[in-house]
Amino acid sequence: AYTVHTVFALGPLVALLIWQGGIYADCAAILCVLFACVLISYCSGMARLLDESLTLRNENGQLIVRLQREKGEAINARDAAETSGHAKSAFIANISHELRTPLNALLGMAQLLERAEMPKQQNDHVKVMLQAGRGLQTLIDDVIALTRDDIDQLEDEDCDPVHAARSITRLLQPRAWEKRLRLTLSAPNGLPRVAADPRKVRQVLLKLTDNALKFTERGLVEIRLEESDDGRSVRFCVTDTGAGVPAETAHLLFKPFTPGDSSYARKEQGAGLGLAVAKRVVEQAGGEIGFISKPGEGAQFFFTLPARGTAVSAGGARGDETQQAPPAGLSLLLFTHIPAVADTLANLLEPFGNRLVRTDSMAEAVERAAKDHFDAIITGAGDADMLAAAPGVKAPLLAVLLRGDRAPAATDLLLRWPLEAAQLYRALHEIDGQQGDEDGAEIPAAIDPVIFSTLEKSVGVKTLVEILQCYIVNAEQLTNALAEACAAEKWDDAGRLAQDIVGAAGGLGLAAITQAAREFARLAREGENRHELRNVAQMVVGEHIRARKALIHLYPDAA
Template sequence: MSATTAPASEIQPLPPAENARATRETASSAAPAAIRHYLSLPFAAVLAGIARYDSVSFWPVAILVVQILLAFLCDRHIRAHERMEPKRWAIRYALLSAAAGASWGAVVVLWFVAAPPANEALFVLACIGVSAMEFIARCRFPYGYAAHAALSLGPLVVLLLLQAAPSSFALAAVCICVSGSLILFGDTIANLIAESDKLRHDNIQLIAKLSNETREALQARDAAEASARAKSTFIANISHEIRTPLNAMLGMSQLLDRADLEKPNRDYVKVMLEAGRGLRTLLDDVITLARDDTMTDNHNDSDPALAARAVAQLLQPHAWEKQLRLSVNAPSTLPRVAADPRRVRQVLLKLTENALKFTDHGGVEITVGVDEPDDDIPAVHFSVSDTGLGIPPDAAETLFEPFMPGDASYARRHQGAGLGLAVAKRVVESLGGNIGFKSEPGEGSTFWFTLPVANASLSGATDDSDADAEVTPPSDLTLLIHTGKLRVDLALSRILESFGNRVIFAESRADAAARAARETFDVIIAGTSDAEMLAATPGMRAPLLAVLFPNDRSPASGEQILHWPAPPRTVYAAIRDAAIRKEPAAAQTRDSQEVAPIDASAFAALEKSLGLSTLLEILQSYIKTAENLCENLAEASAAGEWDEAGRVAQDIAGAASGLGLAALTATARGFAQNVRNHEVEDAHTLRNQAQLIVGEHARTRLALASLYPDLAA
């Protein structure tokens, strides 16, 4: 039974041989303590001398030096004979203890016989104390202590008994009782000390083991972090390697799709385009899930209403192609959310794309509002509702897991891999929000997520990063291209020349600088190193678009950046943003009456891509939607509800921009901006601007009916 849990009376003493072995095994660690104890003996002798003589003589101290010498001999014996047979070791240790006790007994006899009895009691107590100190050093082997006590205190007891005085008898009895008690309980105390030493030894080993495990855990963590960094680097590199040829194939496929092909060949190109876009989406989702640094944020806040309308504008053509209704319900008074605008749009885009993909009839609605806080933390609630098939209950638990689409057969039919929702969940949770859904099979689904409100003003303030995504290809621009890579120059020219842009190639960096100084360009596209040089060219007035390749250093001159490889819509947006910087915004805003209501060449391209019947269905759906929006705009402006009127105007701009109706888009967007920024306070002026939107819609409808007479019916 352990000495830490059992009383002393229940502890069984060890057999002599085992006790000797235990003493031998632990005496090495106790030897330094014994040496320190023996070094205190001269001080004890001085105290004994004072107690007996009231003074100290030198010669008794000399005898105690023998004690110190014997202590060192004991220490050497312990260390030199650690592997000796236990019985022989115990006998030799007992003999050394007896010799030490005899030397101490000689000192006691000399002092006691030669000195007067005035301080006899104090002297006896001092001797008992020194003997008790010896017990500390020898208790691990009780036989050794018994030999030492008998020879050190035995002569003193005999001398006290020979005096035949009551006080002497009492002092002799005290000596016998103290020594006998220590000898009697020596085994028990030795076992307790042995248990204590064992616990101490175990603790030392445990601490050493924990230290080793901690060191190994830290090494494993460092190795895992290094592996994660290597994985991220590998994924980043391989993604660029895969995206470069993939984007090239998609770009060439789009050019083929616009070419004059026979119907079977056009169908083949459409299948190739759809497969390529699906592969690119899958690749983006896999990279988002795999990379460790995907969730890094720019710590910006964003306007949730603008994000929702940007996503709706981007996906509106896809909704029209499937003859679905895509609407947005997002008031302009929403607070800003503490999230980067790109992340908000990324999640909304994933959810809305899924809703459109799995909906065959009806429509999709994006709703944004303020959520009722449960923990005093306000949040903005986003939801995407559809009228699709719904989600079966048995798929609900794994819906947000990677590669787990809700309905396998339906997902296969729509080329779903089950990654979009996993990406959305990861992004939302990294932004401190929650995500979920509710669904009834056969009635549709509603996916929602919440994001915390930012400590910022309401969303009336504009943010450059929140600007609506405009993907209409630029046209009638003159561009100078010199990226330093011929393949990239050719790819950019093929993407841009299809829409009536004039592209000029520079043969070298010097040629690019010379042309930039003497000719007029709408945008100059150059590599990062060339862009920095061109920015410093005297007389250069055109805006720069720097093409940043993998592993390139970002330019320090502050020009617009295009990360390559990039899909065509990203190229269009980058060129548009760069071209806007050419002149002040006011100088670039044209009167909508001077702009043609429709672009006949763009509609010809749509007709070739979609087919006449499909395009007519899309236009009919658009006209119906635009008619309703114009009625709502007229009602809101008549009632003086300008916030609602601005929201409706923004929806009109989003619907019109999806078909490239530049005049109506500019008019509606200008009105929405005036309302949002409170640039016009006069209600009469605002009503006139609202009427201009309605009139521009009527002009656009007449132009469409003139181009497609079947719409007039």
């Protein structure tokens, strides 16, 4: 349309000038033709841009509709899952009552019969009934513990580890005497209390010690408690002199219904749930469980639980919990889904001149963290990994671990709730000190493995590889165009290309190339000398090559 209009508008004028003849008329005709060509080219470019804009607008509208639909589906799925969880909890509570009540009655009657005077044969029958009933009771308790999600809603998170170990030793000592085994307990003085429910600690310790007694025919079983080197956890060890764990069954020990020795499990009526329950309970308390064994030399099962009143970090020793000055003048971003936690943290920090910005959603928290400068971000443990992987978030993360939450993979410090004011102040001082030490920091690493580990969990390896393939191709084109623009001294175009690189690399958390490209864009805006711009452009290209090699090394399929 533009071409036709231009031809009909300027064609008669060009023909008239040519018909008149003369050097001036010919020059004017040539100028008109050149003007027509430029006009047609410009109009064609504008038409193409308008078409692309309309296409992008339509795609954006479709994307918004699809996101709204998927959001609705996700909300419905969440509601259905919550309803199913409540129904499961109610079912477990009901079935627990319906099974345990008659079973307790049967066991009680059997115990009365055992004490009564009966012939030996009948007394043996009663003992078999008691043994089978107790085995069934243990199985029911393990199944319910393994499937329960609410962890009995226990609030007590203060346990004396020595007292718990002594109670288990007294409980199982008759069993050890019956098998002619030595059951010992060793614990140093001054062990810290652990942040776990005493019932759960005794439950795990009972299962490990009972297993050790089962699988030990001669020698001893030792329960040993010790404090970790950094003082942040207590280690419970149960060591026996039994047959050990066969190498071919070691990987099955902590899986439900997979007893390590099936023949022995049949003899002892074991269902293979004890260690699975122990693993679940320990991990819910924020600890770790494992074992060390050599066939024929016995086994050592151990688990660790966090000491009460400690903050978990990459380094540093535990200091005095009672004396700690509050920080002042810090700018903090606070995002948590529990208002009571947010209010408590605000009351602990705002009176001392700290600026606390509270957000109500993940999207708002990411936006504020990327736009404003904060000395630290305080968030729940469940949201820490997502915030750490969000583009533009640079402030250190301080995660608050609530009961039942799992510890995040990407965080600078971790505090257990409820916490003392001194713990919070110490953690913020530590973060503030690290930032002061990093003023003269070196160039950041090409990639952050923690961020990519989080992305793997979020989108899957296959999708992440596809995203990286697209990024590598796009970044290659952008850096090549940047080098060409610098060679042609088109600094405005080079600055826009650098901004595009910032957007592409920042979305994947590639800090090094993002920092270099952002510096180039700033220098281009300020009109720095060409020599400086070329040096920074070479740095951008070099960081792209470094990031590409690191990505391909980490994900070979992205090449």
